Amino acid sequence: MAPNPSRRTVIRSTAVAGSLAALPASTLLWSQPAVADAPGPEQVHLSYGNEPAREMTVSWATAGTVRRPRLRLGTAQEGFGRVVSAETRTYVDGLNKVETYTHRVRLHGLRPDTAYVYEVSHDGATPKRGTFRTAPERGRVPFRFTSFGDLGTGSAAFSKSSIHGAAAVRHVEQFNPLFHLLNGDLAYANNNTSRQPQAWDAFMNNMSVSAANRPWMPAPGNHEVEAGGGELGYASYHTRFDLPDNHTRDYCGNWYSFQVGSVLFLSIDGNDLAVEDDASIDPATGQSIYISGYSEGAQLRWLERTLARARAGREVDWIVASMHQFAMSSSAASHGGDLGIREQLLPVFDRYQVDLVLCGHDHDYERTYAVRGTDPGSLLRPAVASDELRDIDTSQGTVHLILGGGGTASHDDTFLSDPAGGVPDAFVRTQRLTFKADPDAKEKATWSAVRDPDTAFPYGVAVFDVDPGHLSGGRTTITVSYYHTPAATPAVPVPTPVLFDRFTLHRLRRDGHPSHHGDLVTTNV
Structure with a gap:
């Protein structure tokens, strides 16, 4: 591949x-x-x-x-x-x-x-x-998976890494999932240009503590785009990870899907879609390596076909997307809600009722309300479809999570606020700017539902429990539990995770009467 x-x-x-x-x-x-x-x-x-x-x-x-x-x-x-x-x-x-x-x-x-x-x-x-353990046969079965992004090597000897990366891997083992979704920014090898291979080796050995016993399914982040790593910078990523086939000639491993039970999982390459210039500098040219749009629409065409097929059938109840960059964040150190993601990806998510989007990139935890469509007169700001916080019907809108507290040394946990104590502000990135430039716009974060501002607990892992329900066409749920933790120390190398946020997503199973399937819009692709 x-x-x-x-x-x-x-x-x-x-x-x-x-x-x-x-x-x-x-x-x-x-x-x-x-x-x-x-x-x-x-x-x-x-x-x-x-x-x-x-x-x-x-x-x-x-x-x-x-x-x-x-x-x-x-x-x-x-x-x-x-x-x-x-x-x-x-x-x-x-x-x-x-x-x-x-x-x-x-x-x-x-x-x-x-x-x-x-x-x-x-x-x-x-x-x-x-x-x-292999996954269960396709069908309605319960299972657990976990997720975070922005892990690092687990060793402070490497830039952008901390010893908490080692604790995070062990936290995954404590929760005993069937598999783990890793939402980009893996080794930060591109921040260690004189030791890129050694940073990858340290990352892989740390990840192996868990990944030798259960699949870890990654999505590429901006830090996987490396100088000296081929035309897209993915040579190390491709050589180390063998991933499901996306049936393209040139881009195998960049994006893919797999199904467990009645849940379809999508791994998306946000580097192809985001407008942000935030990967690596090529020392041979002194220019940034900018690969936005490299697939010339191939990824979006694949995504449309995959989602249309899933929603046309009766096997898939849930659709979960894992990626690195995001459409929304109100972090004070945010990369900014990316207009490229909003323009290209969110309409497809809306058309096929994607339930859950898991991201990294900002190094904190934030949850949105269920969103669908956009607010008029805005920078394509996602519109709130429901302000329900605990029992959320995802047939009405998609919930987005930022899970960027895997273990990187540069954690955030600070958020923009409104001086009057109302709706917080959020940064938006509307265009390609200079390398690593701050976002160029702001909006009111009407979509922001839950944020974790506790800097004493800067890291965390999300745990997802799928309950298929018992009746054809009946209710199925995913319970989401986000655990945050204090930073690991030599004295306490694996601190105890503490529950911070728990909520339930629900929808009707698609094996019932067609009227239960909701108002899906499909296109011929």
């Missing part, structure tokens, strides 16, 4: 993935490879394939070239039963000329809702073991 090599990067791939060697279970269970001085596997992480109930991709890295990278797969009850050879993919960082070696196995034909054990290894190294 890697892009074609470019002038800034070299990506190489050798594929023997999918070739299965069936060996006796007893041999696989008790035979141990010879252990020499070869460096072992690291940075182990999981991602879903195209069908989460039956496909899982296991990826890892090694410090150099290795012989016969492979995976052993089994279950706790049956033992290890097959060996799969890995595909190896490498890239050379264009700034530092450091080569990174990654390996992956795409597993197919798995059983739905089943726990598996696995080991990744290569000749002469000690295997590294992990576990995972």
Whole structure:
């Protein structure tokens, strides 16, 4: 799924993935490879394939070239039963000329809702073991997922990172979700230009504490656009993550979708849609790397097709979008509600009744009311469809969350206010400005429902519990719980999460009478 090599990067791939060697279970269970001085596997992480109930991709890295990278797969009850050879993919960082070696196995034909054990290894190294559970079969089933963005490496040795990034990964494990959505700004490697590969290595090893046991499904943020990383700056991101296929020739991995139960998840590349210039400076030219509009509408055409298909059927009740940039924020340090997002994305969300949009970018927590359409005479300000705070009907409007408190060193938690104590102000970015310039406009944040201004609790994770309900055409819910935490310290490396905000989203299931489906507008695409 890697892009074609470019002038800034070299990506190489050798594929023997999918070739299965069936060996006796007893041999696989008790035979141990010879252990020499070869460096072992690291940075182990999981991602879903195209069908989460039956496909899982296991990826890892090694410090150099290795012989016969492979995976052993089994279950706790049956033992290890097959060996799969890995595909190896490498890239050379264009700034530092450091080569990174990654390996992956795409597993197919798995059983739905089943726990598996696995080991990744290569000749002469000690295997590294992990576990995972496949998603349940498509249908109406309960499950839990978690989300935040803006994580960092988990080490203060790297710019834009703090030790709370390590705590955040462990918080995900405490909540035991089926999978985690990571809403962009992963390693902040582009803020560490002399050590871009090392920052990615530290990030991946930190993430592996959780991601070796459950899929972490990312969306690219502005900090994934790296100098020396190919034409779009995504060489490291593409080499390290193997993601569901979006069936494009040139942009696989940039955006994608997957379905778990009756929930369709969308990962969207906001760098293609936002007007903000906030990625990286190319040292060869001294100019910013600005990739807005790079897909020439391909992403939006894919999105329209995907949503139209989902809402035309009866399998999908909920639609959840994960992305980095946002349409609304009232943070005092905000990047600004992006007019590119408002112009291009929000009308599509409205047409297909997208229920929930999860973002990062600003390093705080904010929740909107359910919004649909725009207020007349405004900068396409999303219009409030309902001011209900606790039990929200998302067939009437979309709820947006900013979840930017994953663990980056630069947390915010300060918000603009109204001097009279009424509706707060918010920044809006209406056009491309100079690199990292402040937003150029303001509006009243009539859409802002809940904000977390407590600077003593600057980080947090959102937990989502899907309840499919019991009756065809009846009520289904997602309960959202946002937990904030104080910053981690050496004395308290994993502080206890504290519940800050809880609310319930509801709508009617789409497996009932067509009249229950709401007033959907669809187009032929």
